[in-house]
Amino acid sequence: NLRVIENNPADFEAKYLLPTPKNRKVKHHPRVDYEQAADYWRDFTASRVLDEQGNVAAMITMLTAVRVGDVVSMQWKDIDYEKAVWAFNVGKTSRYFRTPLPPLAIDLLNLMKEKRLDSNMVFSKPTNKAGHLTMDSVTKNIKKVDGYTASGHGWRSTLKTWATSVGYRHEVTEMQLSHEKDALEAAYNDADYLEERRQMIQHWQEVLTGETFHDERARV
Numbered sequence: 001n002l003r004v005i006e007n008n009p010a011d012f013e014a015k016y017l018l019p020t021p022k023n024r025k026v027k028h029h030p031r032v033d034y035e036q037a038a039d040y041w042r043d044f045t046a047s048r049v050l051d052e053q054g055n056v057a058a059m060i061t062m063l064t065a066v067r068v069g070d071v072v073s074m075q076w077k078d079i080d081y082e083k084a085v086w087a088f089n090v091g092k093t094s095r096y097f098r099t100p101l102p103p104l105a106i107d108l109l110n111l112m113k114e115k116r117l118d119s120n121m122v123f124s125k126p127t128n129k130a131g132h133l134t135m136d137s138v139t140k141n142i143k144k145v146d147g148y149t150a151s152g153h154g155w156r157s158t159l160k161t162w163a164t165s166v167g168y169r170h171e172v173t174e175m176q177l178s179h180e181k182d183a184l185e186a187a188y189n190d191a192d193y194l195e196e197r198r199q200m201i202q203h204w205q206e207v208l209t210g211e212t213f214h215d216e217r218a219r220v
Contacts, residue, residue, distance in 0.1 A: 030143075031154030034162035034207075034214055041208040044145050051111040053123045053133055058141045061152055063105050063205055065159040065176055067092065068152035072133045074122040079109065085194070090178050097178045100198035102205040162207065163200055167218035172196045196220050 032040045041062065048055045061071050069091045078088045084106055087098035101109070112122050119126070123133035139152040156177055163173045172193045199219050206212035 029153040029157065030149040030151045031157045032148055032150045034158050034165065036148070037158060037162065037208055037214065038210045040145060040148050040150065042210065043147070044142075047145070048141075050108075051115070053112070053125075054137045054141045056108045056112055057123050057133055057138045058152070059108055060105050061138065061142070062155045062208065063102055064099050064201060065156045066099055066178070067156070068135045068138050072123050072135055072138060073130065074132075075120050076113075076116075076122060077120060079122075081106065084198075093178070095178075098192065098194065099176065099178075100194060100201050102201050104205050104209070159204060162204070162214060163218075166203075166214075166216065168200050168220070169193075169196070172200060172220075176200065 044055075044058070050056070050059075057068075057071050060066070060074075061068050064071075064086075066086075067090070070088060073091065074086065074088070079086050079101070084101045084103075085098050086101055087096070089095065090097045109122065116124075119131065121132040124131065125133050128134060135152070142150050142152050142155070160173050160177060163176075164170070175193050176197050203212065203216070203219055207214050207216075
């Protein structure tokens with residue numbers, strides 16, 4: 001005998017449905033295509049006072065692909081001039097990170113050192129509660145170059161896309177962006193590929209400044 005099911009499990013009230021997730025779209029930050037990176041750099045540097053704090057911070061952002069928030073909060077004590085390395089705790093994740101600094105970044109920091117205003121901050125601004133330059137002042141500088149659509153965060157994508165296109169390893173590019181590694185991967189591999197990243201960042205500086213064409217293959 002077949003038993004009649006009186007309550008159809010497919011019949012339910014819509015109010016018990018799970019809510020539709022919000023913010024499902026991935027936000028894409030405006031960026032300069034890497035083929036235009038050298039043109040942008042030329043136009044940026046030609047139109048700016050290069051020892052002004054906001055411009056220096058913008059150029060270090062472009063050279064290293066470090067997040068703008070970490071650049072503006074850079075401290076003198078975290079810079080090793082002899083090794084050309086900047087080591088700090090990433091603001092977004094609080095984990096320790098170090099990045100190589102290409103020669104041009106060291107030159108720019110030396111400009112700031114000459115103007116050092118008795119502060120532990122590289123980009124000091126005592127009138128701000130945090131004691132340093134605001135992120136907004138840097139991102140506005142990056143956006144204000146005629147003929148380009150750019151953003152501070154977008155330069156991370158620009159470097160990543162370029163580095164991948166010319167053959168730098170995924171692990172190296174991801175490390176330079178200080179992305180969190182998969183927990184299992186991190187447990188077995190704590191290398192930070194500093195010397196490979198140093199060569200990549202030096203290569204990137206040469207692309208930006210027009211010393212090398214953007215499609216030259218990776219050097220490691």
